[in-house]
Amino acid sequence: MFIFLIMLGFPVAFTLMGMAVGFGYYAYYDERRMWLPYNRIVESGGDWFDQTQAWFGAFLNNRIFDLFVNQTYSVMANDVLTAVPLFLFMGYIVERANIVSRLFSTLNIAAKNLPGSMAIAALVTCALFATATGIVGAVVTLMGLLAFPAMLRARYDTSFASGVICAGGCLGILIPPSIMLIVYAATSGVSIVRLYAGALVPGFLLASLYIIYVLARAWMQPHLAPKPTKEEVGEVPFGKLVVMLLTSFFPLAILILSVLGAILFGLATPSEAAAIGALGGLVLAAAYRALTWDRLKESVYLTVRTTAMVCWLFVGSWTFSSVFSYLGGEHVISEFVIGLDLSPITFLIMAQIIIFLLGWPLEWSEIIIIFVPIFLPLLPHFGIDPLFFGILIALNLQTSFLTPPMAMAAYYLKGISPPHVQLVAIFKGVFPYLGMILICMILLYTFPQIAFWLPSLVYGR
Template sequence: MTDPHVAIMMLGLFILIVFLGFPIAFTLMAMGIGFGYYAYFDEGRMWRSYNRLDETASWWDSTSLWIEGFLNNRIFDLFINQTYTVMSNEVLTAVPLFLFMGYIVERANIVDRLFSTLNIASKNVPGSMGVAALITCALFATATGIVGAVVTLMGLLALPAMLKARYNPSFASGIICAGGTLGILIPPSIMLIVYAAASGVSIVRLYAGALLPGFTLVGLYLVYVMGRSILQPSVAPRPTSDEVPDVRFGKLLVMLLTSFFPLAFLILAVLGSILFGLATPTEAASIGALGGILLAFAYRAMTWDRMRESVYLTVRTTAMVCWLFVGSYTFSSVFSYLGGEQVISEFVTGLNLSPVMFLILAQFIIFLLGWPLEWSEIIIIFVPIFLPLLPHFGIDPLFFGILVALNLQTSFLTPPMAMSAYYLKGIAPPEVRLTQIFAGVMPFLFCVLLSMVLMYIFPEIVFVLPELFYGG
């Protein structure tokens, strides 16, 4: 068996073990070290230690030198170097700070104020409560980037209110599930930071490139919600004065100033400082974390327990991402050294695909991977397999990354593994069935696919802002 055959067996065995339910980060590290020991094995280097033995050596000395010889393999040096590389990566430094900002904002009791205000402000808009819920989801998802938290909180807050207002359960559920996933795409997205670290693309260019696609997707969602409310009023009846009270303009303005604008200003301050070069992503994330703490104090929601819980969740999630990177870097280094990357490259280039066909094939594979795997695992482990092929097809990795971010929306919305639907079902009233939630997310899934088609046809949507801000 040749080295490339071993590499392909390594990849197949990893996929099998992942589907069996083993922890992915530790599986990557174990397989990287195990196959790396074979790949970097040097018999002369291993037995060199034994030349120091003499006839009078004790059993302990012999055993110690045998262990030293066994460990005298370059894979261990590689593993240590990769660990240090990940932990000293300046791009990844922003991850814990943005996570901390998200967890603090999540616990600042902003969502209920925000939804109530937007619900009153959009009272005369078709599907007003759905529009308010979608905008709240988009803003909150952008601030936190944590899909499960947004869907759960909005499910506890907005879903009962919409059901009480006689909204169709399926329609209401789809709005919350789709809106909760927008934080993956819209900056400051943690997913884009991880992609930047994996691909080497500038994070500021990624943020600029993701803005218009994110707004496009939100726009498509809003068009669907309002359009269906007009064409089928029974799914989203107009609210009565008892359900949504009339509020004078002055009071409404005060409500907006105390609920909508503080969070919007925090997001714009963080994002604007990055896009206009006033701060690095890490510095902007620090500003965001501090702003989240100040917001929590302003809303009198900051307690020692909430602070401790936010720090704990931040450390836990950051550790998961970093160890995934360590495992992925070790695994991919060994995989490439054995020739696996070359085999895949030759196979794909031998198919004589056009750039568009390659993009469709890559996105379809990522779409399928989104069923059993989290976005972090897809970005860190599988996307780097496609990155070396992009120059052959003349595809900009920035454009590819935005398409991946759009595609990963579907991983949370596609039955039977639609995680956002399961998040919502866990806290929804018993009368809301899982099949109703699945039916509700399907139209939003088509909106995502339509937005991807628009990116294919009009790539300027992705490139116009990066070129405007930073040149070609």
């Protein structure tokens, strides 16, 4: 019923709440407890008004309503989720402060002697900006407006250029401080600090694979990414280039590294570090003279809207999962999966295939909040660390944004592209990056220490 209603287009959060309350009313129905006061009033000869009031009181005297209120309060009082609006605000204020356009221009000049220099500049900019925001749609849209037209003007192949923007824009799902990892930590109970430390190396590994692919492809097929002429880039003295880097690349990089460093070295909680990041975003915007009342108001509005979506999804999901568990759903699934007698690696592959398929119709937030809790109770049976499982999911979910026919990153880019750019060309451009993600996942399966090395080094086992 839930999947059917989602396919009809009902909002996911409110569908979850409605399903939870409806089935929960049945699950927690206790006739004696609910209707005893009403029966007493009827037997005592109460008037029509007293009987009606008692009837409504009896109808509402069901523990599902207590559960719903308690779950709502638990979500709103969750310390981990406090970091979500603060990181979102940092990203939105950075996005609207014209910092990214300066960064792309500077990196483009700095990498001018490399094959596919503009694509590499776009990838590095995407990685930094995605790290600051964690919002795929925002990164792909902004870089599609800044870098994509510039690459087309520089005679880059349309598919090659579009693949760079789409793949680079998805890196924020994995590279800390990722909003997705915060949501996974709140869902699974894994330490967000250890999760960030575990995701750092795989995130940069994937970004490095992207850059290596772009360099190799541009070197082997120069017509896909022609080298810029002197007129296009211009002669920039070394001293001026250093100043440009100091005023564009380093401020944003220092802000991100400060936030991450404060979290990873235990100097601040994720919420405290996110608050510092939000303040740093405001300071950067003010330093670039881009902090206007309209931009601030728009950033606050977008932050509140996105945070509300995530929090109400949590409310609906936790109430839904509580009722699902009370009715024995988790036990049924657990018995079925354990009865298949799978090896740990087979279970991991099966789980990742299911999450990959769910990524077509659903957003990452819905997958993490609704479906991942179904897998979490099975992890101890197969001896799988939930930290490792979460990083694999973060890698896997990038494919859901890049895989046709429901590749949302491609649709984001198509929405702001020139009319002559065909959706098929964008799809063609993203396919090689799916291969890079698959290679990264295979490396992580084969060498789990890629994820465990940094958390073990910094925090011990």
